[in-house]
Amino acid sequence: MQLYNTLSAKERAALIEKAGKDRLTLSFYKYAKIENPREFRDQLFIVWNQLDVLGRIYVAYEGINAQLSLPADNFEAFKKHLDAIDFLNGVRLNIAIEQDNMSFLKLKIKVRPKIVADGLNDDTFDVRNKGVHVDAQKFNELIDDENTVLVDMRNHYESEIGHFKNAVTPDVDTFRESLDIIEEDLKEHKEDKNLVMYCTGGIRCEKASAYFKHKGFKRVYQLEGGIIEYARQVKALGLENKYLGKNFVFDERRSEKISDDIIAHCHQCGAPCDTHTNCANDACHLLFIQCDACKEAMDNCCSETCKEIHALPYEEQKALRKGQGNSNDIFKKGRADHLPYKKDLRNIFEVFNKRR
Structure with a gap:
């Protein structure tokens, strides 16, 4: 039985567009003791794939963390399935402030050591004893x-x-x-x-x-x-509302506006801006803040070098990447030294x- 995603993001986007149905983006989590995360993961995939759920879900011995989207008319069936799972009965579902049918384009349910990586190795620590x-x-x-x-x-x-x-x-x-x-x-x-x-x-x-x-x-x-x-x-x-600016989210939307305040700046020119982007150079993909003017001038790239590489024919770009691992810059999330207005x-x- 197929228990993994088989469609590319492009193929899935075309299907969503063709279906013409509104989708809901939502998230939930629950700390709970899961005896067999792998078996639980497979059970979720079978049901959720049938409901056209897309998203990024982590399952571990300590619980589940889910960020996903699904057709709005499948919501009640999805909720009924959650309520049938003992520890998820009545779990709070955080419905996204700003909806986007393309927020997720694949269904990925992964088994992880923990649903939130904490680096802790303390058997006396009980995550359920919360504040x-x-x-x-x-x-x-x-x-x-x-x-x-x-x-x-x-x-x-x-x-x-x-x-x-x-x-x-x-x-x-x-x-x-x-x-x-x-x-x-x-x-x-x-x-x-x-x-x-x-x-x-x-x-x-x-x-x-x-x-x-x-x-x-x-x-x-x-x-x-x-x-x-x-x-x-x-x-x-x-x-x-005591929140200033946007709320960063981990899907294709990248953020939701909570207030009209713009508290960040473009990492390339310093203009007020709070829009994250990934460098268009496939060998980079650095996450950084870029205003519309710099986006146009830099062809959605974070540096002149990346801009030059991105302008090359695809096969030449592919040849340049051969044998090269991802740059550590991709994990710096806007700290790269070549960004003159990176966060201090x-x-x-x-x-x-x-x-x-």
Whole structure:
């Protein structure tokens, strides 16, 4: 039985276009003990493939993390399937703020060691012993409290285009880097400060909240449902929106607008801009921020070198890539030295120290 994707992104996009159906983009996660992740993964693929689900899903012994899209008219059948799974019955589904039928073009369900890579090897750490979940209203109240430290649990390229007012934004490339940094810089405040965290949909700060409780922090909170649910509640309840800019998302959309503020700059010319792109050179694909003017002038490339390579016939480009591994720049997410307006490094507690 076929248990893997067989269509290219181009082929799938053509089928979506031909079907003419609106699709829903959504995400969910759940920390739970899964005895046989491989078997669970295969069961999901069989059902979801029939429902025309597309997306990126990770399954591990510690739970599931799913970001996906599906035809809107298949939503009820999809929800019914989730509710039939004991630990997913009633799981919160984060519906995307901005919909795009092409947000995902393949169904990828992968078994991973963990659904959020944390670099931890501590058998006494229980990810289910999480911090206090708070809704948008309580969150707004907490972050106005002078005894609160608000921490963004996302990576630097995410917070660069959008974050909450007065949030500490760790200058890290991965989630695992931030855990030790935050613990060290807040070690003197384990009992006297509210540690409030947020992320895209809640999965990273839920693990982080459990970790910091494990490390002795007494007043640990997380924004339930993350930025996605916060934006929905703010709009529905008429609350003050304390988020500035866009929310980075890990699909073809790359971001959702939460406020009209533009807080980032084009990495090539410095103009106000918060649009991420991948370098068009197939040997590079660096993720960076590029304005429309630079996009046109640079042919969607991050450097003159990449522009020259991208202009070559395909076979010549392919020959140049032969035997070459991906440049480390692809993982720098906008830190590449040839970008004159890349984000400057900053101390994690630059904001916190100013407020003390």
